[in-house]
Amino acid sequence: MATPSVEDYIKAIYKVQLEADSVSAQDIASRLIVSAAAVSKMLKRLQELRLVDHTPYQSITLTPSGQKMAMEIVRHHRLLELYLVEALGYSWDEVHIEAERLEHHISEEFEQKIDTLMGHPTRCPHGDPIPDKDGNIASVTRTTLATEPPGRLVVSRVSDADAALLRFLKSEGVFPGTDIELIEQEPFGGAFVVRLEDRIVRIAPDAARQIFVEPAGVSG
Numbered sequence: 001m002a003t004p005s006v007e008d009y010i011k012a013i014y015k016v017q018l019e020a021d022s023v024s025a026q027d028i029a030s031r032l033i034v035s036a037a038a039v040s041k042m043l044k045r046l047q048e049l050r051l052v053d054h055t056p057y058q059s060i061t062l063t064p065s066g067q068k069m070a071m072e073i074v075r076h077h078r079l080l081e082l083y084l085v086e087a088l089g090y091s092w093d094e095v096h097i098e099a100e101r102l103e104h105h106i107s108e109e110f111e112q113k114i115d116t117l118m119g120h121p122t123r124c125p126h127g128d129p130i131p132d133k134d135g136n137i138a139s140v141t142r143t144t145l146a147t148e149p150p151g152r153l154v155v156s157r158v159s160d161a162d163a164a165l166l167r168f169l170k171s172e173g174v175f176p177g178t179d180i181e182l183i184e185q186e187p188f189g190g191a192f193v194v195r196l197e198d199r200i201v202r203i204a205p206d207a208a209r210q211i212f213v214e215p216a217g218v219s220g
């Protein structure tokens with residue numbers, strides 16, 4: 001991407017927070033593919049704007065206004081993804097990149113019109129929760145296919161950033177809401193063997209780590 005903006009940094013901090021218990025400057029640098037110097041410069045600016053709290057050697061956190069900004073961008077992103085799939089006929093592996101660009105540019109009115117047109121959706125095509133207008137968002141778990149014991153599971157969401165993974169999942173019929181049964185992991189860190197209706201699908205460990213699941217029978 002071009003030089004990441006304030007909004008890109010705020011979203012990156014939010015995303016890292018979801019995946020890890022604490023957020024370091026290094027985490028942000030690797031996520032945005034920028035130098036440590038660029039991150040520390042931007043962190044100063046974000047603190048001046050009162051979007052971020054950062055005491056040296058402690059986790060970087062969003063202030064309430066930073067969190068509000070993150071929710072606004074995430075809402076744009078996920079509503080746009082849904083709109084691109086449902087209204088414009090994009091496939092689900094194409095929309096993340098488009099939404100990354102568009103999310104910074106749409107007006108509140110445009111956002112509201114998509115929201116209404118889509119019937120006030122709560123999930124993007126990848127299963128990620130869409131924050132409401134007030135910035136409330138459903139919580140997500142970090143449980144993946146790679147961390148669960150064998151048993152019946154429901155796919156809750158999948159990583160939206162890996163287009164090849166999304167094409168693979170689509171070809172196998174695996175979407176948020178799909179019921180699967182994890183049978184076993186093949187020996188020596190091999191594929192996760194999954195039953196999907198009456199078919200057996202083998203999912204590589206790197207892919208399994210990007211498929212978030214919940215035990216079957218639990219909704220949320």
Ligand SMILES: [Zn+2]
Pocket residue numbers: 077081095096097099160161
């Ligand atoms: Zn996305």
Ligand SMILES: [Zn+2]
Pocket residue numbers: 078081124125126127128160
């Ligand atoms: Zn998405």
